[in-house]
Amino acid sequence: MQKIDDLETLRSFLASKDNTVNNVYFSDVPQVCKDFPCILGIDEAGRGPVLGPMVYGTAFCPLNEATLPDSLGCADSKALNEESRDVIFSKICANRKMGWGVEVIAPNSICNSMLSRQKYSLNQVSMDAAINLIKMALKGGVNLSHVYVDTVGPPEKYQAYLKSLFPNVGVTVAKKADSTFPIVSAASICAKVTRDYALKGWGFGEGLQAGHEEFGSGYPGDPNTKKFLQNYRDPVFGYPHLVRFSWSTASEALKEAYHVDWEENEEVIPIGNTSITEFFKMTKNRGARSLHDFFTTRCLSRKVEF
Amino acid sequence: MAIHIDNIRNYILKQENNSKVQSMPFRILADCDAPVSKYFETGVKVQEDETQKASFRGYPLRGKTVELPEGYIGVVLHESIAPVSDKEERKFHVTNKFKTLTYWNWDKAPSKNDKIIQALDWIDVAEALHSPITEE
Numbered sequence: 436m437q438k439i440d441d442l443e444t445l446r447s448f449l450a451s452k453d454n455t456v457n458n459v460y461f462s463d464v465p466q467v468c469k470d471f472p473c474i475l476g477i478d479e480a481g482r483g484p485v486l487g488p489m490v491y492g493t494a495f496c497p498l499n500e501a502t503l504p505d506s507l508g509c510a511d512s513k514a515l516n517e518e519s520r521d522v523i524f525s526k527i528c529a530n531r532k533m534g535w536g537v538e539v540i541a542p543n544s545i546c547n548s549m550l551s552r553q554k555y556s557l558n559q560v561s562m563d564a565a566i567n568l569i570k571m572a573l574k575g576g577v578n579l580s581h582v583y584v585d586t587v588g589p590p591e592k593y594q595a596y597l598k599s600l601f602p603n604v605g606v607t608v609a610k611k612a613d614s615t616f617p618i619v620s621a622a623s624i625c626a627k628v629t630r631d632y633a634l635k636g637w638g639f640g641e642g643l644q645a646g647h648e649e650f651g652s653g654y655p656g657d658p659n660t661k662k663f664l665q666n667y668r669d670p671v672f673g674y675p676h677l678v679r680f681s682w683s684t685a686s687e688a689l690k691e692a693y694h695v696d697w698e699e700n701e702e703v704i705p706i707g708n709t710s711i712t713e714f715f716k717m718t719k720n721r722g723a724r725s726l727h728d729f730f731t732t733r734c735l736s737r738k739v740e741f
Numbered sequence: 742m743a744i745h746i747d748n749i750r751n752y753i754l755k756q757e758n759n760s761k762v763q764s765m766p767f768r769i770l771a772d773c774d775a776p777v778s779k780y781f782e783t784g785v786k787v788q789e790d791e792t793q794k795a796s797f798r799g800y801p802l803r804g805k806t807v808e809l810p811e812g813y814i815g816v817v818l819h820e821s822i823a824p825v826s827d828k829e830e831r832k833f834h835v836t837n838k839f840k841t842l843t844y845w846n847w848d849k850a851p852s853k854n855d856k857i858i859q860a861l862d863w864i865d866v867a868e869a870l871h872s873p874i875t876e877e
Contacts, residue, residue: 695767
């Protein structure tokens with residue numbers, strides 16, 4: 436496993452991975468985090484954009500070092516600019532008392548989930564990622580005492596669910612937790628920096644030569660993102676794997692592409708309500724033989740009369 | 742109604758390359774070339790059980806490549822003039838041939854209940870029904 440210890444190794448880690456599937460990175464667990472009870476924060480980045488991955492991040496440190504994230508500058512991550520996030524991320528990587536991890540959820544796997552037969556919502560995808568990160572921390576030997584999770588949805592049910600999965604760990608799920616709990620803010624920075632680098636360095640499997648300047652931030656309101664969705668539309672396939680097709684911005688833009696009719700899988704089975712007199716009626720088309728079920732169930736039909 | 746297929750024998754003898762045929766669970770309302778290798782094949786992932794996964798416009802697809810039975814060949818036909826009524830004679834010409842085809846289901850693992858696999862059953866039945874009876 437490649438180690439990420441600064442922005443450069445983050446960049447090369449992301450570049451070496453297949454960006455159409457989910458990728459996970461988890462840092463080494465510092466010995467102090469195994470020996471002493473720890474707090475762990477979880478937050479996401481890139482939920483709204485129509486382009487690129489959604490990233491779930493986690494950061495953890497010993498409970499008695501709880502002021503550590505604060506001292507690294509992990510305040511309200513939304514209030515920080517890109518440069519200061521990069522600086523803080525490097526500090527988190529270098530710190531010997533803190534560990535961190537990210538799950539990069541590919542845009543393709545987001546739309547595959549949302550467009551599956553049994554629609555799997557973005558909230559479910561998010562919860563799975565959060566749960567996976569907690570499991571990885573436990574597996575890595577982190578002495579977990581309390582977990583803080585940021586959420587956009589209603590916190591109560593989510594919190595109860597996490598408590599049922601991890602009965603030995605304290606759980607707090609809250610809205611805007613990244614501005615309330617510095618450890619969540621640290622997680623948020625890991626997620627946001629990873630998301631930014633993943634988008635900036637996006638390599639198109641389709642061989643498109645578009646750079647980050649062309650597709651922009653991925654937010655539906657970004658004029659560059661809008662232009663990209665206009666200019667890089669294939670009339671048959673729509674878009675490369677960078678795009679979340681399940682976003683209304685993308686499906687709106689695809690109205691300009693060729694229309695696609697999906698196969699209807701429901702077969703209509705006629706219910707036999709034939710009245711008995713039907714069988715005695717004279718019919719004109721006595722000659723027309725209908726095909727045996729063997730053929731109809733196999734979608735076989737006769738194209739030539741013999 | 743009769744169907745004519747131009748030059749089928751010559752074509753098959755002459756053609757060395759098999760074309761790649763994929764059956765999709767949807768219809769695209771257009772008749773044109775499409776950059777299949779660029780947008781679709783780059784995203785195809787072969788699974789451990791040799792089935793395949795891919796996406797089309799974000800929809801998850803599960804696919805399988807099947808070989809046509811021994812002694813059979815697949816042909817792609819083109820009809821230049823579409824018939825106006827179903828009484829008319831129809832004329833096709835062969836544009837490509839194939840020995841394997843890949844079919845795709847929308848988010849459903851390939852199984853022997855898939856329509857294409859079932860349709861191939863007919864070949865065995867036809868073989869039994871229509872092969873010449875030899876005296877033994």
